[in-house]
Amino acid sequence: IRPPGALAEEEFLKRCIKCGQCMRLCPTNVIQPSGIEAGLENLWTPVLNNRIGSSGCQLNCTACGQICPTSAIRPITLAEKLGTDAFSDAGPIKLGTAFFDRNRCLPWAMDKPCIVCQENCPLSPKAIYTREYFSTVRDGIFTVKKATNKKIETIEKTITPDKFATGDYYCVSKGEKIGKIVANTANTLIISTDKRFGKIPAAGGKIEVQVRLQRPYVDIEKCTGCGICEHECPVSGRRAIRVSAEGETRNADRALLLKR
Template identity: 30%
Template sequence: MKKVTSSRISQLLFLALFLVLFLMTEYRGSDRIVAAVNGFFRANPLTAASTMLAAREYQPLLLPGLLVLVAALFLGRFFCGWICPLGTILDLVTGRIRKVGALRALTGRAKYWLLLPLLTASLLGVNLAGLFDPIALLLRALTFFFHPLFGDTVRGGWRSLYGVMGERRDLLDPGYRLLRDYLLPFRETLYPLAFLSAFLFMLILFLERYERRAWCRRLCPLGTLLGLVSRLGPLHRTPAKLCADCQACREHCPTSFDRDLLQMDECILCLECSLRCPSQRVRFRFAGSCPQVGPVMERRVFLGGLVGGVVLAKGFRFREPAAQAKLLRPPGVRDEDDFLKKCVRCGECMKVCLRSALYPAFFQAGVEGMYTPLLVPRLGYCEYNCTLCGQVCPTGAIPDLGREEKQRQVIGKAVFDKNHCLPFAKRIDCIVCEEHCPIPGKAIRSERVELTGFDGVKRVVQQPYVVDELCNGCGICENVCPLEGKAAIEVFRVKDRTPLKEVSPAPAMPGAPPPDASPYTDPYGGNS
């Protein structure tokens, strides 16, 4: 049995921490999330570099990522071998290697062809690094596919058990409550890009059939960035080359011995070569610059990467005008370009959305907006008292606001379709949207109008209208509209998203619920 190394213990601990934080990034009955998986993104050098380059300003939230980047100067790619949860999963699933080095000819300098365009595009204001960031890839696969699938499977299995147990099913209730409160997702929903997210994750796992840590060695932009920094550092391995009488390091090393000379920009500091050296010759020391084979990258790779970044930044920014009209962002987002520069596309805001309103964009915001959060009112609405999405956003793309300040943020404005709305199109009463509007003073009101019905009989109909000065575009009106398919009232994006002025509550209509009554409702029973 192989000896458990320090690096493997560290990997397992950080993977466990990642999964625990993933489960804690969830609505569990409290309006504050005390710990979230966003800590991994804030300690992510690729997130820090790409976001600050795109925003062209220092981001205090991402200071841990800069510190990890500085640490890589002295410790090399330790993040990859000791911390990265995706790297840990790859090590755990790696079986027998069928074709050692089979991907070398296919990928070549592909990691630089991926990293350089991403950084160049970020410098030009288009931040796409989150699409290929290893932690974001793992988190999206869990959030959009595996965790919802797990929740649906468990709930379905539990319902079957209830049917089998009959009158004794109450005996199972404590077990289900334990799963519901700590493991199952709060949202029961399907995500548009779930299969794409799972496919990319499974593709990374599939590459392990041909080469250990193939993703880390050949493609990962985060590992490549750390590797470039580590080339400048003083840490190196002795002996630098494979020993002529042994060469056992080649068998144990998961990343670095493509050539006889160890490449420190590829070494993940797992220390396997040192721990398993039969002659106890291998050491890692701080002593001057590291010997390397050849330049960092060829000139054509460097220039090609820069050109690729310009193409990404300038060639994929087309946005369909019709789709832009319904491009609703989470509350607090005022500037679309600034939001796209900061959004890391992690999916955490969608995971915690209380009313299932946020979903990943495909091409609604162009290629550069892929996987960014969109509010889809027909599927869910922005809960008036909820501030969870801002709490979990790792980069501040969605600001963390207090409840009262968040309630004043403008997402869009509601507009009636009078050819579709019942009081206008069929001249019958319907004030569902007005009854559900949570804004104090009511952003949707109705007026009594005398009309002649289509049967020739005069009647008084309550026709609703929108008070633009009060509407924050939360989407509840569109969500609850009783018409099937297309709603008779829709929320559209507006350029001016200046927060609403504070308004005092207006007297409630007879029989209507209080205007601020919008409690969190647990779909499994009970309010918090």
Template identity: 30%
Template sequence: MGFVEALRQRLNQNPFKGFFRLNRLRPPGAVAEDHFMELCIRCSRCIEICPYDSIRRADIYASLQIGTPYIYAEDKACYLCMKCPPVCPTGALDTRLRKGEEVAIGKAVIDQDLCLNYLYVKEEESGKVTGMATICNTCFNACPLRDKAIVMEKFLLPVITEECVGCGICVEKCPTQPRRAVNVVPTGMIDEKSSGYYYRRNRVRQSQPEGDRGAVSGEELLERKEQISTFGETPQFKSDFSTDGSMEGWE
């Protein structure tokens, strides 16, 4: 790419406006990103009204977007209570929006190399395993638009439809760690496919070496899963809740 081309791409897309990142979403009802950055006065009122503490105030890492509201879907997704759009004083969030189904935060995308169900089907088709398995239905069960936004193909494979509003609950609940098998691509910002300046800059920022704790996928993940034995030690799962040892009425 020549110098003129680079300059054209950099200046024609306003470098002061936001940049794209997976699973980092604007509150429901937000207008397109460049218009949002013009309108948002960083008053924090959507942050104040949010009953789930989903919306956070962006810090210095977001450069000039500091102070604007974001939903980090991996930590806490939007639960579509629709309390924030009416309080916006400038219309950066569409103040007339009331229904959760009409929200367009983004679209979820399933990574078939990470999703446990897709991996299982691949395994089964290659003849490695036969018989019974517990399948992961987490995203399907967690979705507020169940059977509309996520449907189970062949009762096994989760598929995202056009109904998806991008609330990110499936991202929050997805059990694959540390990289989620389902991610929300925010609308209004430039997405991965038509990746412009923002996405490339984001990729540079996010590149991190995949070491011991990084995500594994494909063949490597299959190998690692084969090593898991049902005998011996029980695997430890990270959970943020505690359960009682015994329950009344249950033996």
């Protein structure tokens, strides 16, 4: 993934003298020298590494193109980068496209609430959006021992204290939400009284604990491949959302979808 304003790859490699000025000036340090994985010709040329530095490529920054001495990264205006004013028809410069790895994404693979990528997407409207989904937690079915308007005591005493106290968990009976869980002990669920959905179950009845998930999706028409989502993803190692060069503006051959 090349910096914004980089020429088509063949011309870029002809012009780039590997001086490192773009790397030195980058305010987030996301521009890094390439290794030998793409061949010796690419060695030390600038690429975006979204896992290094303080963030991804910032929307309001065009510094790399302003300092490049050979215009391998051509100078661009902020309007051209963002696709505004005279460039509104062309749209923003796309560095690539973000993709989710659903086998590593917390809401998709592990039923863990997380919307870090969506919160950090700098675009408006955001390129990452979510869809609400409720999932019964593992070993989350309990038998009611006693229930009041504020709490439900279960026969089982296997719940980890305060495990469901994050505001993301709900008590459900017969497919109908009763209310949000605000605290819990080993055998007691404290239900919020602010908003009650359904009836409290009788003793001997079954209840489920469900987690409210906001599963993320990428709008490929809006994503510019800035990489901020990848940088901020809390999954260690291989991130659950990663940016690749598919869909980049500078190279029509890297179009995301094959044309028939």
